[in-house]
Amino acid sequence: MKKKQAFLVLSLFFVLFCFSCNQISAHKASLSFQRLLVNSKENPKNIESENPLFSWIVKAEGFNKSQSAYHILVASSKEKLNENDADIWNSSKLISNKSALVKFQGNVLEAFKTYYWKVKIWDDTDVATNWSDIQVFEMGLMDSKNWNASKWITLNNDSRTSPHRFRDYKTAKMDKPIPVDGYPASYFRKEIDINKTIEKAQAYICALGYYELYLNGEKVGDHVLDPAPSNYDKQAYYVNYNITKQLQQGKNALGIILGNGFYGQNISWKNDPESNNDLAYGPPTVRCLIKVNYTDGSSSDFYTNETWKESTGPIVFNNIYGGDTYDARYELGNWTTVNYNDASWGNAKIVTPEVTKISTQQIPPIKKLKILEPQNVFKGADGEWIVDFGQNIAGWVKLNVKEKEAQLIEVITAEALLTNGKDIFQGSTGGGANGMSQIYQYICKGSETESWEPKFSYHGFRFAKIKGISRKPDANMIKAVLVATDIQETGSFASSDELLNKMHSISKWTIVDNVHGIPEDCPHREKCGWLGDAHAFCEYALYNYEMLDFYKKYMEDIRTQMRPTKGHNNPEIKYQVPTMIAPGKRTSTYAKIDWGVATMYLPWYNYWYYGDETIVKDYYPEMKDLTNFYLNFKDANGIMQDGMGDWCPPLWDRRLNPEAMECDPIISANAYFYDVLGIMERFAKMNNDADYELKMKQEKEALKTAFNKAYLVAIPNTKHKWYQSQTATVQALQFGMVPETEISNVVNGLEYNIVTVKGGHHSTGIHGNRYIYTVLAYHGKADLAHQILTTPDFPSQTYVMNSGFTTWPERQFEWEKMEGPTNSLNHPMHSGFAAYFYETLGGIKSSKEHVGYKEFIVNPIFPNTMTETSVKVPTPYGAIHSSWKLNGENFSMNLEVPFNTKAQVVLSPKELKSLKINGVSLEVFQKETKVEIQDNSTLVIGSGTYLLQYVK
Numbered sequence: 020m021k022k023k024q025a026f027l028v029l030s031l032f033f034v035l036f037c038f039s040c041n042q043i044s045a046h047k048a049s050l051s052f053q054r055l056l057v058n059s060k061e062n063p064k065n066i067e068s069e070n071p072l073f074s075w076i077v078k079a080e081g082f083n084k085s086q087s088a089y090h091i092l093v094a095s096s097k098e099k100l101n102e103n104d105a106d107i108w109n110s111s112k113l114i115s116n117k118s119a120l121v122k123f124q125g126n127v128l129e130a131f132k133t134y135y136w137k138v139k140i141w142d143d144t145d146v147a148t149n150w151s152d153i154q155v156f157e158m159g160l161m162d163s164k165n166w167n168a169s170k171w172i173t174l175n176n177d178s179r180t181s182p183h184r185f186r187d188y189k190t191a192k193m194d195k196p197i198p199v200d201g202y203p204a205s206y207f208r209k210e211i212d213i214n215k216t217i218e219k220a221q222a223y224i225c226a227l228g229y230y231e232l233y234l235n236g237e238k239v240g241d242h243v244l245d246p247a248p249s250n251y252d253k254q255a256y257y258v259n260y261n262i263t264k265q266l267q268q269g270k271n272a273l274g275i276i277l278g279n280g281f282y283g284q285n286i287s288w289k290n291d292p293e294s295n296n297d298l299a300y301g302p303p304t305v306r307c308l309i310k311v312n313y314t315d316g317s318s319s320d321f322y323t324n325e326t327w328k329e330s331t332g333p334i335v336f337n338n339i340y341g342g343d344t345y346d347a348r349y350e351l352g353n354w355t356t357v358n359y360n361d362a363s364w365g366n367a368k369i370v371t372p373e374v375t376k377i378s379t380q381q382i383p384p385i386k387k388l389k390i391l392e393p394q395n396v397f398k399g400a401d402g403e404w405i406v407d408f409g410q411n412i413a414g415w416v417k418l419n420v421k422e423k424e425a426q427l428i429e430v431i432t433a434e435a436l437l438t439n440g441k442d443i444f445q446g447s448t449g450g451g452a453n454g455m456s457q458i459y460q461y462i463c464k465g466s467e468t469e470s471w472e473p474k475f476s477y478h479g480f481r482f483a484k485i486k487g488i489s490r491k492p493d494a495n496m497i498k499a500v501l502v503a504t505d506i507q508e509t510g511s512f513a514s515s516d517e518l519l520n521k522m523h524s525i526s527k528w529t530i531v532d533n534v535h536g537i538p539e540d541c542p543h544r545e546k547c548g549w550l551g552d553a554h555a556f557c558e559y560a561l562y563n564y565e566m567l568d569f570y571k572k573y574m575e576d577i578r579t580q581m582r583p584t585k586g587h588n589n590p591e592i593k594y595q596v597p598t599m600i601a602p603g604k605r606t607s608t609y610a611k612i613d614w615g616v617a618t619m620y621l622p623w624y625n626y627w628y629y630g631d632e633t634i635v636k637d638y639y640p641e642m643k644d645l646t647n648f649y650l651n652f653k654d655a656n657g658i659m660q661d662g663m664g665d666w667c668p669p670l671w672d673r674r675l676n677p678e679a680m681e682c683d684p685i686i687s688a689n690a691y692f693y694d695v696l697g698i699m700e701r702f703a704k705m706n707n708d709a710d711y712e713l714k715m716k717q718e719k720e721a722l723k724t725a726f727n728k729a730y731l732v733a734i735p736n737t738k739h740k741w742y743q744s745q746t747a748t749v750q751a752l753q754f755g756m757v758p759e760t761e762i763s764n765v766v767n768g769l770e771y772n773i774v775t776v777k778g779g780h781h782s783t784g785i786h787g788n789r790y791i792y793t794v795l796a797y798h799g800k801a802d803l804a805h806q807i808l809t810t811p812d813f814p815s816q817t818y819v820m821n822s823g824f825t826t827w828p829e830r831q832f833e834w835e836k837m838e839g840p841t842n843s844l845n846h847p848m849h850s851g852f853a854a855y856f857y858e859t860l861g862g863i864k865s866s867k868e869h870v871g872y873k874e875f876i877v878n879p880i881f882p883n884t885m886t887e888t889s890v891k892v893p894t895p896y897g898a899i900h901s902s903w904k905l906n907g908e909n910f911s912m913n914l915e916v917p918f919n920t921k922a923q924v925v926l927s928p929k930e931l932k933s934l935k936i937n938g939v940s941l942e943v944f945q946k947e948t949k950v951e952i953q954d955n956s957t958l959v960i961g962s963g964t965y966l967l968q969y970v971k
Contacts, residue, residue, distance in 0.1 A: 049080040079918040083961030088141040119895035130161035169322030172367035174205040191451035202283040204334035225257035228303025233274035233355035242384035247536025253579035256380035274355035278475030287453040328364035341455030343473035347464035389501040413532040413542035414502035424465025432480030444839030479542035509893035526850035541843035551614035552848040576602040586651040594648035611663040612688040630871020657725030662688025665784035669814035682744035690750035741768035746787030805882035861890030878925035
């Protein structure tokens with residue numbers, strides 16, 4: 020009997036134990052690792068930071084799931100990746116809800132080494148997951164000494180003899196063109212012997228200029244226009260390729276083609292009075308290191324030096340603005356293969372260019388992203404063929420032609436046609452500013468069909484006039500290639516309003532066309548990183564694309580662009596101040612306040628959207644110094660006397676119609692500076708700089724008082740007030756500068772100007788247009804915001820679309836009244852307004868108290884004409900998905916809240932009272948799942964998928 024009882028007890032214990040195990044197993048299964056990242060990349064191979072940042076994105080079943088602890092292991096081998104042997108870092112169990120950008124705190128990481136890591140976490144009930152799958156990260160060169168014996172090489176002898184090596188150079192200020200040829204494209208080769216079995220082979224290459232690397236007859240990688248431009252004398256970038264599969268035992272042939280890029284820029288802008296007339300750093304040069312590890316444990320290095328052979332070749336002209344000229348009669352044959360006869364080649368020249376620092380390129384490479392075929396082909400007024408690709412892009416044309424030997428084929432690219440449609444219009448892309456028209460030239464060798472595309476230049480265009488061909492061009496002869504930094508699209512927006520959907524598409528196109536290692540102003544005339552343009556569209560870019568590394572890189576461009584500059588009120592003091600443009604030698608003047616604040620805004624946006632505090636701490640000294648510089652412009656009334664202005668409002672031309680900029684540049688600059696003082700107050704606190712934190716608070720309060728005293732005025736014959744322009748009024752409302760008692764008066768004043776004075780239109784440039792739609796919506800004027808966006812009349816965004824543009828033009832002109840649309844037709848500063856689609860119509864915004872979307876606000880505000888919107892917003896914790904529909908008064912929203920985050924859903928008392936969650940009342944749902952109500956209106960919910968339904 021006792022044995023039977025004991026058996027029953029044991030059986031019961033076994034059942035309970037199995038049940039418990041199953042429950043734990045099921046619980047673990049409810050949490051799964053979706054992505055594991057180091058420095059925001061999966062299994063990165065070129066880490067150079069001493070303290071990389073670890074992140075993990077988790078998928079969770081159920082509701083309100085969060086992390087309570089984590090444990091990270093890092094080891095030098097897979098075998099050591101366990102809790103007993105992890106030799107690099109064993110964090111142990113750390114009580115923390117941090118799952119994004121966790122700083123490495125282990126032993127010193129070594130150059131070239133590969134490390135293995137994994138993580139497990141504990142949820143809010145202290146139940147642990149299984150260990151994640153094993154991840155890897157590889158270290159880069161880390162230090163300049165690790166380039167070992169590799170040397171910088173450049174062309175020794177310019178041996179070009181093609182008569183097509185010259186181009187015309189003429190700016191608008193020159194009477195006649197002059198022939199120029201620039202630095203030649205350089206060809207380098209070297210054969211190496213591998214006499215052992217290869218385990219791993221890596222190539223590290225840094226070019227001052229653009230390059231392409233070849234191995235055994237094939238190009239290495241799929242990058243183009245590598246590396247990203249920079250202030251080369253201060254900071255250059257190398258790229259790393261794994262060439263294990265391409266390198267073979269025995270003989271191998273290495274080849275490099277080197278172009279000018281922005282480094283060998285001894286042509287364009289040299290007659291620009293705002294430049295220093297010496298824009299070239301020098302002839303392009305390159306440095307390469309090949310590291311080979313063998314299966315027997317030994318290794319070898321191969322590198323550029325004076326034994327490499329050099330030559331010129333078929334690229335007889337290359338200029339980043341003017342384009343490439345390719346004379347196929349000078350092709351070099353199989354020069355990147357072994358046993359090539361290079362007896363006629365010379366030896367490379369060793370140089371020592373001025374380069375302070377070489378770092379790995381962490382941003383995505385530039386790639387060929389899309390191929391476009393002709394949408395229309397017709398003859399222009401001069402009888403030449405014109406091809407319309409249907410979309411304004413940045414990139415180049417690809418040719419397949421069959422013509423006689425020495426036949427010159429010339430392709431002139433343009434963004435627009437004349438207003439009468441009979442010819443291309445070069446007014447927006449021509450060389451009036453930089454001296455070089457956008458032209459590609461190909462000289463045939465006269466064999467069978469010849470295929471060609473450029474290597475060292477890109478243009479902004481929709482149309483191409485092609486000369487020198489004997490038949491009508493078609494898709495087999497010519498295509499357009501979109502070429503841009505391969506930023507990954509991670510967000511999305513769609514709505515019931517097709518006009519807004521089209522605006523969103525145009526806004527994205529305008530950004531993608533203008534990212535080529537830097538955020539450009541345009542992809543043709545200037546290709547410059549204007550600071551004001553960069554912060555104007557930054558937030559919209561962050562909603563749509565993975566931009567963390569991109570803006571970190573651009574911040575380094577801004578820092579290395581800084582120059583010692585005397586203070587305004589205290590000229591005996593010098594500050595480090597960026598110029599209006601970064602990077603490059605076309606520096607313009609010191610950055611005026613409304614442009615220079617990019618130095619603070621870009622770190623703030625990266626911190627706000629990603630939770631990345633490293634960028635704040637890395638650049639805090641520069642941001643502090645620049646803030647002090649701008650404070651040095653304060654006058655007796657407390658206003659900073661500096662500013663560039665609300666760029667490109669309707670009908671504005673700074674020479675012909677300057678009064679069209681209705682907002683005084685001083686006013687808009689001070690509004691921005693007020694916002695930045697608040698940012699700097701927070702940054703000072705993050706850097707434990709209490710004295711400066713207090714100073715920023717005091718300066719902010721003083722500027723708000725001075726600003727309102729100087730600029731808040733009554734509108735005659737009304738009860739309304741405003742800040743003397745739409746832009747200043749919008750900024751004051753957006754940045755919280757309006758006294759509480761005056762907000763309704765100011766909002767009504769803004770509406771009065773838009774409706775009564777301007778006939779239902781905006782009069783804002785880039786500063787005001789970024790916020791006007793969101794400001795109106797958040798102050799009860801959502802219908803008016805939609806109206807000024809969608810009215811077909813000038814100068815609305817809809818008017819621009821109806822004028823046939825597929826990207827946003829620089830100017831707000833009445834295009835039908837012009838011979839052709841002058842100025843750039845592809846300017847991303849005008850994409851900034853489209854953040855409104857996400858932050859207002861979609862209603863998603865990260866909390867400022869819990870940054871990086873650790874907590875986020877959900878508060879869609881929309882016009883009566885809209886019935887649905889869907890957004891996907893990328894976050895460090897996974898994507899937020901939100902889609903809402905309105906049917907009469909019945910509102911429904913599908914909301915996906917990522918693991919380890921919370922959503923603050925803003926509701927009115929009426930909406931809260933009628934709220935149903937996943938089909939049941941709030942009260943019933945609360946019995947099963949924790950739901951918090953704040954301020955009788957905000958619903959705070961944790962992770963999970965929700966259907967929210969209520970009556971509006």
